[in-house]
Amino acid sequence: xxxxxxxxxxxxALLVALRFLLGWYLLYEGIYKFxxxxxxxxxxxxxxxxxxxxxxxxxxxxxGVLNTVDxxxxxxxxxxxxxxxxxxxTKVAAIAGCALLGLYYLFNPPFIGLxxxxxLEGNYLIVNKTLIEAVMLLLIAVAPSARLLGLDTLLxxxxxx
Amino acid sequence: MTxxxxxxxxxxxxxxxxxxxxxxxxxxxxxxxxxxxxxxxYDEKHNIRKxxxxxxxxxxxxxxxxxxxxxxxxxxxxxxxxFGMRGPQLAQAxxxxxxxxxxxxxxxxxxxxxxxHGNFNVAITGICDVFDLHAAKGLEVARHDIFTGGDIARKNxxxxxxxxxxxxxxxxxxxxxxxTPDHHHVPMTIDAVNAGKHVYCEKSPIxxxxxxxxxxxxVKNSDIVFQMGHQIPQNAVFQQAKEIIRxxxxxNISHVETTTNxxxxxxxxxxxxxxxxxxxxxxxxTIDWKQWLGSAPDAPFSIKRFYSWARYFxxxxxxxxxxxxxxxxxxxxxxxxxxxxxxxxxxxxxxxNDFGQIPDMLHTSYEYPDKGITLTYSANLTSSKTRPxxxxxxxxxxxxxxxxxxxxxxxxxxxAGLLEKELVDPSRPMLEILKxxxxxxxxxxxxxxxxxxxxxxxxxxxxxxxxEWDVTHLHLKEWLDCIRNGGETSANIEMALEEAVVIxxxxxxxxxxxxxxxxxENKKIVRV
Numbered sequence: 001x002x003x004x005x006x007x008x009x010x011x012x013a014l015l016v017a018l019r020f021l022l023g024w025y026l027l028y029e030g031i032y033k034f035x036x037x038x039x040x041x042x043x044x045x046x047x048x049x050x051x052x053x054x055x056x057x058x059x060x061x062x063x064g065v066l067n068t069v070d071x072x073x074x075x076x077x078x079x080x081x082x083x084x085x086x087x088x089x090t091k092v093a094a095i096a097g098c099a100l101l102g103l104y105y106l107f108n109p110p111f112i113g114l115x116x117x118x119x120l121e122g123n124y125l126i127v128n129k130t131l132i133e134a135v136m137l138l139l140i141a142v143a144p145s146a147r148l149l150g151l152d153t154l155l156x157x158x159x160x161x
Numbered sequence: 162m163t164x165x166x167x168x169x170x171x172x173x174x175x176x177x178x179x180x181x182x183x184x185x186x187x188x189x190x191x192x193x194x195x196x197x198x199x200x201x202x203y204d205e206k207h208n209i210r211k212x213x214x215x216x217x218x219x220x221x222x223x224x225x226x227x228x229x230x231x232x233x234x235x236x237x238x239x240x241x242x243x244f245g246m247r248g249p250q251l252a253q254a255x256x257x258x259x260x261x262x263x264x265x266x267x268x269x270x271x272x273x274x275x276x277x278h279g280n281f282n283v284a285i286t287g288i289c290d291v292f293d294l295h296a297a298k299g300l301e302v303a304r305h306d307i308f309t310g311g312d313i314a315r316k317n318x319x320x321x322x323x324x325x326x327x328x329x330x331x332x333x334x335x336x337x338x339x340x341t342p343d344h345h346h347v348p349m350t351i352d353a354v355n356a357g358k359h360v361y362c363e364k365s366p367i368x369x370x371x372x373x374x375x376x377x378x379x380v381k382n383s384d385i386v387f388q389m390g391h392q393i394p395q396n397a398v399f400q401q402a403k404e405i406i407r408x409x410x411x412x413n414i415s416h417v418e419t420t421t422n423x424x425x426x427x428x429x430x431x432x433x434x435x436x437x438x439x440x441x442x443x444x445x446x447t448i449d450w451k452q453w454l455g456s457a458p459d460a461p462f463s464i465k466r467f468y469s470w471a472r473y474f475x476x477x478x479x480x481x482x483x484x485x486x487x488x489x490x491x492x493x494x495x496x497x498x499x500x501x502x503x504x505x506x507x508x509x510x511x512x513x514n515d516f517g518q519i520p521d522m523l524h525t526s527y528e529y530p531d532k533g534i535t536l537t538y539s540a541n542l543t544s545s546k547t548r549p550x551x552x553x554x555x556x557x558x559x560x561x562x563x564x565x566x567x568x569x570x571x572x573x574x575x576x577a578g579l580l581e582k583e584l585v586d587p588s589r590p591m592l593e594i595l596k597x598x599x600x601x602x603x604x605x606x607x608x609x610x611x612x613x614x615x616x617x618x619x620x621x622x623x624x625x626x627x628x629e630w631d632v633t634h635l636h637l638k639e640w641l642d643c644i645r646n647g648g649e650t651s652a653n654i655e656m657a658l659e660e661a662v663v664i665x666x667x668x669x670x671x672x673x674x675x676x677x678x679x680x681x682e683n684k685k686i687v688r689v
Contacts, residue, residue, distance in 0.1 A: 149185035
């Protein structure tokens, strides 16, 4: 008897859709930053609270480091978004995306007593959308069926189930 | 089973289907691409910033900002008179800092903007301060120039002068910076000019009415380069404000409002105690009190007077000399108002009683009927609520300081079209220039958080061609460039004359409780 839970077609389809949606979201974030020459992570970093505040202040006060961080953000988001949409190196892209969003979360977590002046479009306590997105990316990374419909199937010659 | 065997066992059509499945992301990507393009086109079409820039013809506004050139030329040997609070700041703007302070600043990344720019090729070869402690600090600072790691300073050793006459008359000094209490400004400037030294003098230009003409005539009839310590014209934002006014974009200007808003004892020049409430160092042994008093009335040695001198009319005109002088210079540089017809001042000590004479509440109006403009100066030393320097025109008002805003007037005829189309709104600025940053990021409410963040980091620096500069550094540079190459300084003796008359008129109006006018023919202030 096979106890392994089967992934239904609908579940697979939704996982792939989720991958496309997350990819779209991250890729556009990257493209937006690329298209706006004035964009910089400085405003976000300047508002940083909690354990990474020191690191954020250091980045902001060093123009070279700040430029590198901006560059990595823009192109990191673009590469991760492309990977997720195209299904290319999906697992790597999803884990990298999860790590990046995790960092965003930790730089400004919605914990009690950590005020922020960044405008929020919702109300959060410990859990916010960034954290949920990071976990969703982990789901993409661990669910094989989320990697259906993508260049990985060709590249890694994955068998269709 | 190996992958090649797997391939062979696949039914015909499987490969094509797998290929199609593997490319499923391409249409998604294509769709995103189309949407990004659509959004970009939409944003371009609805770009309020661009529309306003076109409508106002502002696209070349940045051209009005002076670019910063390299300062080249022979070494200039500078003597600094007064090394209390402003002296060290000026020395740093020249590129001189105590070695330890410099090393610490490098380590913690707190070095000011100008440090990485522009070696002036100057040496501080003279320090004169009546207080041994300040003089010793001055010597330390002068021994370490940050551009050559102390090389210039080693080749041109600094000397302490116990009396300013000795420094001014030393042929090894080319130019002097005067950063003393105000009652020394004119005597020192006149002596320095007579000794052939170029002068950079901190504000205020004068302390008493009688000093105005001797100062003006001495400088005017000499070949020396004179610069008042008003650095605001060097600010890129300020230069753009000038251009906006020149183009008549505010319409007919009727009123200028200048203010001072402070709410600390330090801000009210109560400075003789340290953080623990103990008197700061200095006594009769270490301070040459007689020289410090100079031409001021005799008074017993007082540590209060020594540090908090700006509270006493014997040494200063108070708020006028300390802060209004900057305000007036700013307005005069922008609008060339000159000397008003009538000055009228009121105010008093409402909070800091029994400590010197200067008021903590002061309101003064300056009337220019021939120009159709009134200027007001309102100072409050018991509230730090910001009231920006504002220029009111019939079509728009402008605030100008560390950054600039221009807000349309709701009844403006000039901007009626923009107002009707709701492209601009009288309740918010139609133009914001943050620290001289590029115009593209400066229009309406679309300024990026980044530029806003940088703008809030103080009003002492300006951005020119993407680099941040200390405006005092640029102001000293202008003085040094004029010494080497000729030319006119921004805060020259003509500007100083107008400022001096206005300060004296204000001071007399407040102290003598009268209105004052200027008799241009006889060059004297008249009480009315």
